Amino acid sequence: MKFQYIYDHSPIFFQNFMTSVYGYSLKRTRYGKYYHEHMQLLNKLHSYSKEQLQAYQFEEMMKLLRYVNEHSKFYNELYKNINIDDIKAIEDIKKLPIVTKEMLRKSIEDVITIPKKGAVADHTGGTTGKSLIVYNRVEDIQKRMAVLDFFKLKNGFENIKMKKATFMGKHIVPPNQKKKVFWRYNKPIKQMLYSSFHLTEENIPYYIGSLNDFKPVAIDGFVSSIYEIAFYIKRKNVKLKFQPKVIFPTAETLTEDYRQTIEEVFNCNVRNQYASSEGAPFVWECEYGNLHYDITTGVIENDDNSNEVLVTSFLNYGTPLIRYKIGDSMIFEDSSRRCECGFNTPLIKSIEGRKVDYLYSTKGAKINLGNVSNIFKNVPNTIIKAQLIQDKIDHLIVKIAVDNNFSLKHKDLLIDEIKHKFGNDMKVDIEIVDEIPRGKSGKHRLIVNKVEKNF
Incomplete structure (x- = not known):
């Protein structure tokens, strides 16, 4: 501050x-030896056949599973009745339990595998309003930057x-x-x-x-x-x-x-792209306009025949994500379809679940969903869920479900973050609630705009 x-x-x-x-x-x-080494590897991977890429993906998945079994108290306990060696193919990942954001939030200290000192902290807001702090190895940060820059270089x-x-x-x-x-x-x-x-x-x-x-x-x-x-x-x-x-x-x-x-x-x-602050696998659009699910960066699977996805990341060993229910949805292309660009990965038809919505600043500027979710990045992990309701151009009702560690200091910090984004003259009423009802679609809405049609 x-x-x-x-x-x-x-x-x-x-x-x-x-x-x-x-x-x-x-x-x-972000730019060091791991970045440059991974850029070289990405050039090599880009020429791999479909079978070579799948073999690489499986090898990376097994390396991750063995690592978390040894270094993460959370995953060691979660997998105590599972023999990792029974996993013989990527599809066998379905034998592992699903991890929700609430599970991660409650057990984050046991999930983390590295000392916080020297790690790179990343504050995630998320479209549900649940705050989360993840810790990354510098190596993983640089590898993720390499993937992002490689995608941009191809374009x-x-x-x-x-x-x-x-x-x-x-x-x-x-x-x-x-x-x-x-x-x-x-x-x-x-x-x-x-x-x-x-x-x-x-x-x-x-x-x-x-x-x-x-x-x-x-x-x-x-x-x-x-x-x-x-x-x-x-x-x-x-x-x-x-x-x-x-x-x-x-x-x-x-x-x-x-x-x-x-x-x-x-x-x-x-050129579209998809990743997350938590470190989800990458989906990126190539020069031919096709969305590639980059299987060298992790595993993306649909949950129970729905379009909602579970993600497993190979590029966040500090706070590992395995079968993580991230809250986004994707529709896959037919598995037989291949892209003219030569990168032999599965293709994504569309990325859903991050819908554009707005609130307004007191000056009338639109504050989009991404910006609203960022409010929670600087608030400690004491807010379980939140919803911002704007009923007037200068008034916000903020409903929050909190845990026992929430304090007046956190409330003041939240109000300060909101005013920083919406204006000092925004009136903010904080309501602490037990639960925030979901909308008709079954999804939690972080923001509700009641002034849009009248403003």
Whole structure:
């Protein structure tokens, strides 16, 4: 919080400096020997046959299972009546129990296999509002970055060497800032960071002006934010002074309408991707427009003939995920279909379950589902479930189910996080409840907007 306070009370030029210092630290963590070694391996794996890839996947799965049996108290107990050597094929993973987010939250200390000191902590919000802190080995962080950068490289963008614009949910614009400067520069990786909290009709021209000046080679981040810019440009017939090579949306479902508008406006391809803060296996769209389930990064399976998926990650040994019910859904292509790009993995027809929805800041800016879920990243693991209900433009009702460790300090921290995103003049009422009812679909809704039609 001290860093945030200093940042919020510094001039913008110094905020850019602080952003770059932090960016340099992240660069050192994410790009090292494991990154470069894995990039070389990925080039090799990309030429493997279907059978070779399946053999690699099985080998990685068995390595993970033996590791957790030895190093994770949680999995050792969970598998106490299971002989790991009885697993002879990928399909045998169904012999293992399913792990839910609540199981993970309750037993997180027993799940973690590495010392927290020296590990990389990742705070996940999630669309259910359950907060979770996972710990990663530096090795796994670098391998995941290699997979992400390899995907981008296949689509014509070389990370670090080329400029990119990122629309994200970090606190880069202080709540009391008056200047219409809603971006900060992360110099070490040539990245302009754009706040997605201030995208009002009044402010969007400033964003477009910055993009025209910066001229990014790629744009990534929240798809709803990128779409909002694109839709404004289309409606107002604004002329852009640059053309990106490719756009990589994240965090939300990419609808066909969003894709068409973004591709039309920016005159480039949109390439979809799927992963998670917890470290789920990767799904990414190749240069031929097909979604690849990258079996070198883990196992994705449908749960009980539904489209909801269970994920097993090969790239998070610190907080292992095995048959983890992540809450997202996917529809697989026919198993016989192969892609012209040459990467012999199964294909995904569509990624579902991360639906775009909004609340509003007190200034009328749309706060998307991804940004709302990020509120819980900085709140300790004491909130079991949450729901934000907006009944007025300046009023939020926040229902939370909590455990016994929840305190007044956590409540104040939650209110502070909400005001940081929605504005200091947002009135926030916290209601502690035993349970939050699910919607008609059976899914938990993190956000309920009751003002959209009237605003």
